[in-house]
Amino acid sequence: MLAEVLAEVLAPLLALASAAAAGAAVVAQQRATHELGGTADRRLLRRPSWLAGTGASVVASALQAVALAEGAVAVVQALLATAVAWTTVGESLLARRLPGRRALLGVGLAMLGPLLVVALLGPVAAAEGPVDLTGAPVALSLLGVGAVVLAGLVGARRPGPPGALGLALACGAGYGLAASLLAVLARDPGAVLTDPQHALAAVLLLVVGPAAFVASQRALARARRAGPVVTVVLLADPLVATAIGATWFGERIAPDAPTTAGIVLAAGLAVAGVRLLDPAPDMSAVGHR
Template sequence: MTPILLAVCAAASNALASVLQRRAARTVPEQKAFRLSLFLALIRHPVWLAGIGALIAGFAFQAAALSVGALALVQPTLVVELPFTMLLISWMFGIKLDRRSWAAVGVMTAGLVTFLASAAPGPGRHPPTSALWLMAGVATVGTVIGLVIVARLFLIGAGRAAVLGVAAGIGFAFTATFMKESTSIFESEPGALATSWQLYAMVLAGLCSLFLLQNALQSGPLVAAQPALTISDPVAGILYGTTLFGEYVRTGPWIILEAAGIGMIIYGSFLLSKSPPIRAHELAPEPTQEPA
């Protein structure tokens, strides 16, 4: 129960971070995308800095959750970030959610409960070997680069935001693998953490994922980027948990219920992203400006 509660706290913090960062990213000109100048423009926004503070809190809660729970348990729980995001948008901007929005939240919640109850994720049976780290790294970097190329060359607006959201979600899930290994090293031998490559890999992967997230939020509406981020992160997290750490997930007939749970999460995310009041707010034109 403890890792789930910590993961929910992480999701709430991440949701606040997304809303605040999107609010700042909407004011940055499109020509700054995929450039260091994007960060230089955003860092001058107090709202964006507040979002980074919330993101750091989310990382702390997530690290605490991963220190006591399996990756395949913690990452799926983070899907509650999406309903938290929509609720925050509703509260912060005075938007009244309709019945379909609340029904979508219910479907996502039921899907999460169904998946966790049927999969019953358990702790890992072994630490990742060097070969597994290498294969996971090559597959992750190749996938993320491919998604960025597609988004950059062939898509604009909501489509680009969604694809970059998937890339960021995969990146954050990969960051979580280094985070979990770093917490294990710290618990067994605290002095060895500073010299472990996993710690620095976590920082690098986290910064790259943050850069992808900022571009996703700057490219299109939050209702396009957030569902893609929210879904890709736990799906990738389950794959990393089972392949890298040998974490236990039920198989056999249970796969049917697990697939149904994931399907409900995806369907609920789709419904929530189509919420008329939130879409009307997110798609409303806003003058492009930068702080003085």
């Protein structure tokens, strides 16, 4: 009985640990960039904080891979959204001060929202057996994700902050797809050397993952505030991961109307938390753009 309970909570715990490590990575890498006056160049390789952040990022990716191998994609990606709150916690620890009331409320809501989503989803059953990456359902889901990414890139052609939201949409869809590809590889890592389908998944992951990261950085660079960008990514990533989880892995999620309403409310709490954590724009800087 104890072993079964531990097996059920292992993936969520690993996902939360991955989110915490990702938050720590952001804090450490941002500190290194600030130490260099806001520039990012090869000098970062000599900054201990940047190296520590890179190490934390690797740990976060490893924990995410193990979590995806053990649990449902929809659950893991929902819990990874708590990385936003962990970033604020890390910043406060680094500054050796408690966050203000607004930040504390934001952290609480950004944590509570994903946790409520996972609690309301309940156990997510998945089909046994490998994923057939050559099947029609997978091809259709890839076309669907591609359409979302294309819509985001078309929207990104708009100048300024509106275009940043288009990049954020493309980034969120890319992250959801990358997580699903990582789940395929993590559930049978040895097959990448023997199975052409797994080799294809690895190649796609190497393309989609970095492309989504670049889109996120460009979105943040173009936006006046981080909150709207993070909100779009936070919503698009788990939604795409949930759709792919149902298509690829047979994850069954069939909540009734009250549960669906609760999930929407929980997602709203997470979004509200992100907006509270988003600092006010620097109007002097905005005026000079």
